[in-house]
Amino acid sequence: MQQKTRAIVLHYLRYGETSMIVTLYTEAFGRMSFMMQGVRGKKSRSKANLLQPLFLLDMEVSYKPGRELQRVKEMRNAVPYNSIPFEIGKSTQAMFLAEILYKVLREEEPRPELFEFLFHSVQYLDLATEGTANFHLVFLLQFARYLGFGPRDNYSEEKPYFDLRNGVFVTMPPPHPDYLMKEESRIFAKLIHVNFDSLETLKLDHKLRDRYLEALLNYFSLHLESTIHIKSLSILRELFS
Incomplete structure (x- = not known):
């Protein structure tokens, strides 16, 4: 069956001399893996350039239910980027977030609202x-909401500690190590309210930024019940330290 779909590049693996196995998050099917033959040849380098982390594609695929590796008939750049491939900060974030999505998104079924969030988030970056x-x-933080475990916005002077395991602010430090201290929780409560349009209002030094990144990765691991190991984390930390 021929099917047109938008897609987001999550991961690729070189296969043989000229081919690649590429994992995409598609609008029509959810997460899918594709065998792309000949994309690394001298005459096809432009196709390989489209398969960088978080690149946005328009595709026509030959879809066969139950097939482990689907086939691509045509693909092209859906939204040409202005800055992500050329600015080291943005390209590093794209690599990091693509790895997060690759580890977390497992469903082979469409989720239109989630796809739109991801597609437009990358455009915003x-x-x-x-x-x-x-x-x-x-x-x-916004991605966690789409996955069903976004943090509860219940911070107050009476509830000044954020419990990572339960996703809520609580009155006393919980009887486990997965929580934020008072000052960390106070700033985290403000972070919950920040959206992409108000990013410039968020003032964090590198220590706080690193602390919240550590906390959020722990938060995802706790709620997904699986430790998330991110290879690109060290690069991201070094860049924004």
Whole structure:
């Protein structure tokens, strides 16, 4: 069956001398893997350039239910980027977020609202000019909401500790190590309210940015019940330190 779909590049693996196995998050099917033959040849380098982390594609695929590796008939750039491939900060965030999505998104079924969020979030990163050093933090918080475990917005002076395991602010430090201290929780409560349009209002030094990134990765691991190991994390930390 021939099917047109938009897609987001999550991961690729070189296969043989000229081919690649590429994992995409598609609008029509959810997560899918594709065998792309000949894309690394001298005459096809432009196709390989489209398969970078978080690139947005328009595709026509030959879909066969139950087939492990689907086939691509045509693909092209859906939204040409202005800055992500050329700015080291944005390209590093794209690599990091693509790895997060690759580890987390497993369903082979369409989720239109989630796909639209991801598609437009990446476009925003490409076009944004201010506050982008904290983009990945705001993205992870909003992504958690689509996965069903977004943090509850119940911070108050009476509930000044954020419990990572339960996703809520609580009155006393919980009887486990997965929580934020008072001052961390106070700023985290503000972080919850930040969206992409207000990124420039979020002022974090590198220590706080790193602390919240660590906390959010722990938060995802706790709620997904699986530890998330991100290879590109060290590069991201080094860049924004």
